[in-house]
Amino acid sequence: MAVFRPDPLQPVPEVEGIIGLALETSPALALLAVPTLAGAVLSPLAAAGASRAAALGRTVYFALSALAPCLGAFPIPLVGMGVSPILGARCGLGLLVALGSRQTSGEARPIVSRAPTAAPPS
Numbered sequence: 001m002a003v004f005r006p007d008p009l010q011p012v013p014e015v016e017g018i019i020g021l022a023l024e025t026s027p028a029l030a031l032l033a034v035p036t037l038a039g040a041v042l043s044p045l046a047a048a049g050a051s052r053a054a055a056l057g058r059t060v061y062f063a064l065s066a067l068a069p070c071l072g073a074f075p076i077p078l079v080g081m082g083v084s085p086i087l088g089a090r091c092g093l094g095l096l097v098a099l100g101s102r103q104t105s106g107e108a109r110p111i112v113s114r115a116p117t118a119a120p121p122s
Contacts, residue, residue, distance in 0.1 A: 011073035013072065018080025019069075029047070033079055040068050040078045047096040060091055 013021045023030035044058035065085075068074040077085035 007073075015075045015080050016069060016073045018076055021080075037076065037079055044093055044096055047093060047100055051096070051099055055096055058096065059087075062089065067112055 011017065019030060019033060021087050031038040041062040042059060044062070047055055062078065066079075069076055072105050079090060
């Protein structure tokens with residue numbers, strides 16, 4: 001339902017218009033931001049040995065997130081929105097790499113181990 005409600009907040013140039021702001025501030029900065037964003041979008045494909053479907057899914061998600069500002073006043077998560085999306089993207093990429101190394105080594109252990117449970121009292 002939130003999609004159909006109008007947003008009462010005005011766009012902030014530092015978030016929704018970060019590429020244009022970079023272009024106004026320094027064309028060299030904008031020329032650096034765009035290829036860096038493209039590299040970040042394509043980075044999950046470097047871990048494609050893990051799971052092609054998972055790597056492709058993350059790449060499509062990043063691409064759609066990066067292209068969303070073309071449709072309206074949306075932030076670009078990997079450039080102008082703060083550090084949280086960047087950390088989340090890198091955590092996801094780390095899981096892809098861990099999954100790939102687990103599959104290539106043939107391990108059957110889970111990526112996240114659980115703490116041992118205590119034996120029930122007798």
